[in-house]
Structure formats: C-alpha cells, structure tokens
Amino acid sequence: MHHLLQQIFSGLAAGAVYASLALALVMIYRATDLVNFAQGEMAMFSTYIAWMLVNAEVPFWAAFALTLVASFVGGMIIERVVIRPVENAPVLAAVVVTIGLLLIFNALAGWLFTYTLQEFPSPFPDRTLFGALMTTRDLGVIGVTLAMLVALFVFFRFTATGLAMRAAAQNPESARLCGIPVGRMLAIGWGLAAAIGAVAGIMVAPVLFLDPNMMGGVLLYAFTGALLGGITSPIGAVVGGLIVGVTENLVGAYLIASQLKLTVALALIVLVLVFRPNGLFGAAIVRRV
Amino acid sequence: MTMAKSFAIASTEQPAAAGSGALAAGAWRSTGALVLIGAAVALPFTLSNYHVFELTQVMIYAIAVLGLNILTGYNGQISLGHGGFFAAGAYTAAILMHRYGVPYWATLPPAALICFVLGVLFGLPALRFEGPYLALVTLAMAVATPQLLKYFDTWTGGQQGINLIKVQAPAFLGIGRDRWLYLVVLAVLLVAMRVAANMLHGRTGRALVAIRDHPIAAAAMGIDVARYKTLAFGTSSLFTGVAGALSAIVIGFVAPESFTLFLSLSFLVGSAVGGIATIFGAIVGGLFIEFVPNIANDISDAAPWAIYGLTMLLFMYVMPRGVVGSLAGLMQRWQPRRAAAGEGSEEQKRRLS
Amino acid sequence: MAPILELRAVKAFYGQSEVVHGIDVAVEEGGMTVLLGANGAGKTTTLRAICGMVRSEGEIAFAGQRLERRSTEAIAALGIAHVPEGRGTFTGLTVEENLRLGAYTRAGRPDAGIGRMFGYFPILGERRRQQAGSLSGGEQQMLAIARALMMSPRLLVLDEPSFGLAPRIVEDIFNIVERIRREERVSVLLVEQNASLALDLADQAYLIETGYVVMSGPAKTLADDPQIRRSYLGY
Numbered sequence: 001m002h003h004l005l006q007q008i009f010s011g012l013a014a015g016a017v018y019a020s021l022a023l024a025l026v027m028i029y030r031a032t033d034l035v036n037f038a039q040g041e042m043a044m045f046s047t048y049i050a051w052m053l054v055n056a057e058v059p060f061w062a063a064f065a066l067t068l069v070a071s072f073v074g075g076m077i078i079e080r081v082v083i084r085p086v087e088n089a090p091v092l093a094a095v096v097v098t099i100g101l102l103l104i105f106n107a108l109a110g111w112l113f114t115y116t117l118q119e120f121p122s123p124f125p126d127r128t129l130f131g132a133l134m135t136t137r138d139l140g141v142i143g144v145t146l147a148m149l150v151a152l153f154v155f156f157r158f159t160a161t162g163l164a165m166r167a168a169a170q171n172p173e174s175a176r177l178c179g180i181p182v183g184r185m186l187a188i189g190w191g192l193a194a195a196i197g198a199v200a201g202i203m204v205a206p207v208l209f210l211d212p213n214m215m216g217g218v219l220l221y222a223f224t225g226a227l228l229g230g231i232t233s234p235i236g237a238v239v240g241g242l243i244v245g246v247t248e249n250l251v252g253a254y255l256i257a258s259q260l261k262l263t264v265a266l267a268l269i270v271l272v273l274v275f276r277p278n279g280l281f282g283a284a285i286v287r288r289v
Numbered sequence: 290m291t292m293a294k295s296f297a298i299a300s301t302e303q304p305a306a307a308g309s310g311a312l313a314a315g316a317w318r319s320t321g322a323l324v325l326i327g328a329a330v331a332l333p334f335t336l337s338n339y340h341v342f343e344l345t346q347v348m349i350y351a352i353a354v355l356g357l358n359i360l361t362g363y364n365g366q367i368s369l370g371h372g373g374f375f376a377a378g379a380y381t382a383a384i385l386m387h388r389y390g391v392p393y394w395a396t397l398p399p400a401a402l403i404c405f406v407l408g409v410l411f412g413l414p415a416l417r418f419e420g421p422y423l424a425l426v427t428l429a430m431a432v433a434t435p436q437l438l439k440y441f442d443t444w445t446g447g448q449q450g451i452n453l454i455k456v457q458a459p460a461f462l463g464i465g466r467d468r469w470l471y472l473v474v475l476a477v478l479l480v481a482m483r484v485a486a487n488m489l490h491g492r493t494g495r496a497l498v499a500i501r502d503h504p505i506a507a508a509a510m511g512i513d514v515a516r517y518k519t520l521a522f523g524t525s526s527l528f529t530g531v532a533g534a535l536s537a538i539v540i541g542f543v544a545p546e547s548f549t550l551f552l553s554l555s556f557l558v559g560s561a562v563g564g565i566a567t568i569f570g571a572i573v574g575g576l577f578i579e580f581v582p583n584i585a586n587d588i589s590d591a592a593p594w595a596i597y598g599l600t601m602l603l604f605m606y607v608m609p610r611g612v613v614g615s616l617a618g619l620m621q622r623w624q625p626r627r628a629a630a631g632e633g634s635e636e637q638k639r640r641l642s
Numbered sequence: 643m644a645p646i647l648e649l650r651a652v653k654a655f656y657g658q659s660e661v662v663h664g665i666d667v668a669v670e671e672g673g674m675t676v677l678l679g680a681n682g683a684g685k686t687t688t689l690r691a692i693c694g695m696v697r698s699e700g701e702i703a704f705a706g707q708r709l710e711r712r713s714t715e716a717i718a719a720l721g722i723a724h725v726p727e728g729r730g731t732f733t734g735l736t737v738e739e740n741l742r743l744g745a746y747t748r749a750g751r752p753d754a755g756i757g758r759m760f761g762y763f764p765i766l767g768e769r770r771r772q773q774a775g776s777l778s779g780g781e782q783q784m785l786a787i788a789r790a791l792m793m794s795p796r797l798l799v800l801d802e803p804s805f806g807l808a809p810r811i812v813e814d815i816f817n818i819v820e821r822i823r824r825e826e827r828v829s830v831l832l833v834e835q836n837a838s839l840a841l842d843l844a845d846q847a848y849l850i851e852t853g854y855v856v857m858s859g860p861a862k863t864l865a866d867d868p869q870i871r872r873s874y875l876g877y
Binding site: 029035082085086089090092093094095096097099100101102103104106107108110111220223224227231260262263266267269270273274277278279 | 361414417418419421422424425426428429432433436437440554557558560561562565591592593594595597598599600601602604605606609610
Binding site for chain 3: 160163164166167170171173174175176177178179180181182
C-alpha cells in the first residue's frame, strides 16, 4: 500500500510535467486547430537557455524568470514568422511545418550544446517527506505547476487580454469585428504556450538529464494526456496529463518493465478513447449540415 | 463527318463537350506515358549501381507514400503510423524468406494480404476516431512498432534483426542484381499506380473523397461510410506493406531501428511535399525522402536535420498543396473549361441568373 | 448633411466570382439607410466589403477616411460596429463577457456601458451570467446589437436582424434600434429582407438585384412605388 501511494505520488509529479506541456498543446490547438509537434523541442531549447544562465552563476529563480520571458518572446516570433505563412494553407502543410520545426530545434540544440547528457539543478532540496511517501522535489514540481495553472486561470478569466484571446480562439471573425487583433492574439497564445513548455522542461530536466532528445517521450505523453482529456479542454489537458503520469508509473512498477512500458501505457489510453472518442472532457464536435 | 469538321464543332461547344479534343489529349497522354516508362526502364543501364539502388529506394518510398495518399489524401483519415504497416510487410517478407525459404517474388502476395487484413483490423476501431484522436492512435502504433519488434524476438530476431540472403538476378538476363531489383520494383510501382488510378478515378475514388469532405452528406446519399473507410485503411496498408516487403528484399536486412516513428513522419512529409491527394505526388515524395537528407548532409554535416527541416518549411511555404497538387491547381486556372465543380464560370452565372 | 459612409463604384468578390458590380451607396450622418433585395442579391457581400472581410474594388469612405485595404479590426476601431448575418455571438462566453468584448477598443471600464445596454435590453441583464449559446434567437440578436453598441460606434451595420425571429420580437428589436439611433446618435446601415418594416423606419433605401443597384431614393418613395409594392411588400 505504501509502495502504491509512493508510485502514485511520483506519478503525479511526472504527470504535472505532462499536464503543463499538454496545456500548451491544447492552447495552440484551440486557437489554430493545429497540433504543435515542435512544442517539446521548443521546451527543450528553453531549458538549455535556463541551463546556460544557471551555469553563468545567475540565481536559479532569476534564470527561471528570464527563461520564461525569452521563451514567451521566442514563441511569439515563431508564430509570426514560421507559422503565419501557412495559417490559411491546408492543415497538413501546417503540420509538416511543425514537424520541420521539431527537426530544426533538435538539430540546433545538438549542434550548439552537443548530445552529451547534462546535469540540471533542481531548486528544491533533496529530502523525503511523510515517511518516504514523497520527495520534496516531487512536491516542488507539483507546486510550481499548480502556481502556473492558477496564474493562467486568473489571466484568462479576469483580464481583458485573456478574454480577447478566448474570443479570438472561439470565433476569429466576430473577434475582428470587435476590433480585436486576432493575429496578435495568436502570437501571444504561442508565446504563452512556449513559456508553459519552458516550465515543463525546467521541472523535468533534473530527473531526465538535459540533452536534445529529452522531451521526445514527454511530448508523446503530453499529447496522449491532452487527447485523453479532450483536445479542446484545458482542464482536460491537466487531468489527462496527471492520469497519464500516474498510469505510466503504475504500469512500469506493477505490470511490465522498461521496453514495453510505453506501448502498454499507450494501449490503455487508446482503450479509454475507444469508449470516449472525444476524450474525458472534450466536447463532441457537433456538425451542422 | 471529317476530322476537321468534328474538331471545329468541338472548339465551339460549351464546357461539357468531350469531343475529338479529348480524344487527341488521351492519345498524347498515352504516348507520353509510354515514353516515360521506356525512359525509366532504360535509366538504370546508364547509372552506377549505387545510383540505381538509390532510385530503387525512391520507388519503394513512392509506393509507400501512395498508400498513405489513398488514406489521408483521398479519404481524409490521418495516419502517423504507416511505418508500422511498412514494417509489417518487411518482416512478413523477411520471415517467409528466412524461415521458410520462400522465393522473394512469392513473398509479395502474402505480404499484401497480411497487410490488407492488418489495415482493415486497424480501420475498424479507427472509425470511432477523428482528426487529432486518430493521429494519436496511429502515432501510438508507430511508437509501439519498434518496441514490439524487439519484444517478439523469436520471430523477428529481436534487436539484431534478420539477415537475408542477397537476391540474384536471373542468370539468362546477364544484368546485375541492383538493376534487376530496380526493374522489379519499377514493375510493382507501375502496377500500383495503375491500380490506384483505376480505383481513385472511378466510383470508389469519388466515394472516398465524398466521405472526406462531407461525411454526413455522403452517408445521406447512401454511401456505406464504414465500409469505404475500413477498405481505405486496408488498401492503404496493402500498398505500404508491399513497399515494406520490397524494401526487405532490396536491402536484404530488417531490424527494428529501421522502423521508428521517424519513418512514419517521413512518409507523411513525403506525402505533403508531393501532394497528398495525388498519385504522381507519391513519386515526388519518394524523391524527397530519399535525396533531401543526403543533400542536407552535404550542405551541413554539423546539423543536417536542421537543413532537412528548413527544406520542409520552404516547400510548404511555396507549395502548400505539394508539388503535384500545386501544379494541378495552376493547370485548373489555365484551362477554365475543365474546371472542377465549384464556382461556376462568369458565363455560367450569367446564363443562370 | 454629409454622408458618413460612401461607396463609389464598389465591386465585391466572393472567392473568384464578382458578386457586386460597381454600386454607389451613401449613408447620411445620423440617418438610417436600408439595402433591400432578395437572397443572393449581394447585400451581405456589400456589408462584408465595407468591413474588409471580402476582396473589393472601388472607393469606400467613412467619415473622411478610406477603408480599402484596411484590416477588419482596424475598420472596427474606426467606429464601425458590424452585427453579422447569424449574429456572431461568442456562444461559449457569458452574456456579460460578450458585452465586455464589445468595448475592447474603448479605454476605461466597460461597466457603465454594460449598465446602459441592460437599460435597452433588460432581458440581457437578467441573463448576464448565462452562456450566450443558451439564449433564444431573439435574445442572441439583442446581445449581438448590444455588443456592437458597447463600441460607441458612429455607424451601426446590421445584417438581417430579423432573420429567423418571430414577428413580435422583430418589432421589439426594430423599435429599440430606432430608439438607439435617436438617443445614441448613431448612423445605421441596415440589410433586410423584411421590406415593409425596414422601409417604415429608414430614411434612404436602395434596392439591389444580382449585384446592381436598380432603384434608390427616400424610403417613402420606394415604399409607394407600385413595382416594389408588388415584388417586396406583397400588395
């Protein structure tokens, strides 16, 4: 029982990382009907920026904040420069663009920082709590993620820009008629998503060790979590991410080790989707004819 | 009626006339096709063995991408997992040749059949999924493939894979094995294109496209949506599986590392670059998959994949419908009389209003 | 009075097809102009051309500024509030959120404006925290108009406000629109298929058929015209 609770808790910590990246994916999907396959690599690149700052003796939380700002700006630039040309093109073209972006970031990181695994410091002390039930590190990750989610909720629910972004995502034409610059809202959305991804990367790097391929598996789990929750639902993204994290941990601990863990975890989630094809919280796509 | 008179009548007839004009166009097309095929057959004899091998790879990828085009382009069901079907075909051929001594050419029908069944089995649950959900399910298959291949190692040879005896060309022809295999693959490609064309330009094709664009209207018109979607999956998997079998035969080796997610994504990119709802686009896609990574390596050996990625971006910016897709679009503008259903021409509107 | 909106030789395109073939329309400042015509005549396309939502040629001038080649959001910021065909409400947001969005281009807090809108449309006040998508057709139309007015526009553009609504509700809405026009001193450009009601309220009217203006003048004149009475007024 104790072991089960341990696994669940560390699964929640991993799930918090998946949930963050899943939230980024959902934000972009709601705004543009596009799955950003490059979200993980962008997060990885942001984490390298944080790593460089920390290595340059910048205090951790200052480096954290600077990285978030840089990622936000970077995300906005990517939307305006890389994604805008295919905004009105067939969706497949945009998908290929994000795949290309994935390759570019991965290769750039490999070239600039080499493929050697790097250590990344955790800002939280390395202790166990409640009789080895959980670690302070895991608790820290969950705490940071929670804080970020609250901040996002406040932004979208209570600020004018947040409202405008929600409007632009739901109904771009009506938003324009209200004078809302939809293009700029899209850019801000991508900026926020990039910043969220950076948080995910920074939280997971101490555990996975930093290298250009660090986020590949994370992206896969995040994508799964986002869909499990319903690709149009931010709450779904968080819940889905957490469920995937816990499932992955439990499968690895009790069912099958290493190699097939990913396959089995995915299979389980696909099974859920068979019964709920739009995810747990996703709205069924109602088509008017 | 003399030829001259029928030509004259054809040129003054309004849009739908399929007079002698179309006949002449058909004759041009057949001659052109024969010339191209002849050139393709002659080509390997002018090139080095290595280049012939590369072109054979191009054609194998083209067949695989053609399978994807049928499913994702014409029928609108996205697949990020076609590497899995490719692997299924490859390993079927490899196991038949290695364990049961089946001659290479006899592995193609079983590979085709097995992959067709696999595709249908996959297509049935896939009926419940749309858009990004289907993408995830197929992605899961792509990710699972190398892991499953390593796991069932008694059959698949596990991590080490299966080494195959190199195929030899028939002695009486006196050509090398590379050239022989090129011609074999070329024959399969031509058959595949012909079969695809027959299917896609007829009733089946129209049903598939109707399902892609307006599934509800299609069902209302009596099209059995479930049957067509499942068959599309099966057919698509058949094509890609046959390509996989050919790949095993040509390379002489299969291993799980060759069938990763990256392969599936490459097929998708090749599809998009060529033109997702075209047949000839598959060849362009094959060329892209085979050659652009090498060219990228020449440009920068520090970060070749960055160049590859950049090339993808540039293709999508300039030709978002793919090379063949964009060309088809251009041709429609120049030949308004053959314009597909959509906005009517100025003339038609004036006559109707 | 100078026209606040003037269209000169405006052509508008729906994709590749030219749907509006060089029309002249003017809206007097403080007045109400109505565009009449059957389905497919090009009325909605004209409105969309004004707001930069479709490709157009010709001159479009608003309060002395040229509108061609401006983005839709820039045109909105100049003071044109467009209530599109089908209302265009944000169905996933609440009534109050919809109204707040209307005030996006205006500085300061929108609360006073929202209060005023609830004055014109009390039913919206009752439903302020409800999701807009759950409102009835008439209520959504009121919400759409209220949202447009939150912008304090100089020109209100209404595309078929009566569409799909019961006659009693239509009358209510038109009465409110007329009251708003007087009290807020907004100019109104109206597209309507419901000719009799529109001609009652409007100052100027244009009859559009297959992309051409075939008749124009004071609304009273068109209302008395025998051909219009036969074709559009039913008597």
